[in-house]
Amino acid sequence: MKRRNIMILLLVLLRGTVSIAQTDAHFSQYYAYPLWLNPAFTGMMNGDTRVTINYRKQLPSVYAPFTTQGITADMRLRKGFGIGFTALTMGAADAGYHYTTGYFSVSYRVNLSEYSILSSGFQLGLLNRKFDPSKLQFGSQYNPVMGYDPSLPSNEIFNYQSATSFDGSLGLMYFDADPEKQFNPFFGISLFHPGEPDNHFLPGTENTKIPSRFSIHGGARFQIASSAELIPHILFLQQGNATELAGGMVCNMNLDADKDLILGAMYRKDDAFVPSMGLHVGGLTIGFSYDFKTSDIKTATSSNGGYELSISFTNQKKTPDARMICPRF
8 A cells, every 4th residue: 555655646746747737836725825826925915024834734644645845934125125035845755756946036016006006026946856766666676475675676777866947936916905995806917937947857758847837816805894804715727737726715803903713715626625714813823724625536535635734924014004905825
């Protein structure tokens, strides 16, 4: 069972070396990791600095679950600028596969009117993928008496076990920050890996490019009571031939001064239903979500798709002004 799980996982991951599948990390709380979604979010916050940590564990019922960790630090500067840094790593240690990125981000925002804000941003950095052949098992290592024997040679030669590429992204984001309105729309567009960098992960492969990841996202804030607001949101994402369509609703309920309870749910088409909950206290926001699989894989995983945890801290603004409107997760 261990061998089968590892080999299936590795085949799925290596399949991403050809531009036919999604290669990048995957998040259900996509607004809780803003610089993964759109570099235009750099420095866009209700504060001056922000630090976010994200952790996702997929398919926990298999022997080698797939984990993703991300961290972001960004800052809002004067004269419309924002700067930041984000790093991410994902993989399955038992299968010896790791995908790591690190990017510096810069954004610039302009006021189209007093409260209508347009932000543009870009990222530059590095992308690395690597795997450990010693974690794999091959047919030539099968002993008919004792089964798998690691002392037997694999007869496989891997000239490339690690690949690093220069990479980047760009995006635009618009939102209405008028605190007096009961309806505030927001939407954005982003493109990651615009140059489709070469990433020679395996020898002899004809197409080793990282496919571009394109996304459109948006939603609106509805003030339904003095202490509650609803935020419907939607995301369309495409990488290679893989597409993702997700939509959901977040409800922020004010419990006390600067303290909110956050409840939400999202459906990812042909994949999963994702309930979520969280708490916002001062500048700290903690969110938790769980994927219940609705796709064909639900039988093998007992509908357990995985869980996700997000932690974000934003300090208070030195000079209060327009409020940024978007889902906390």
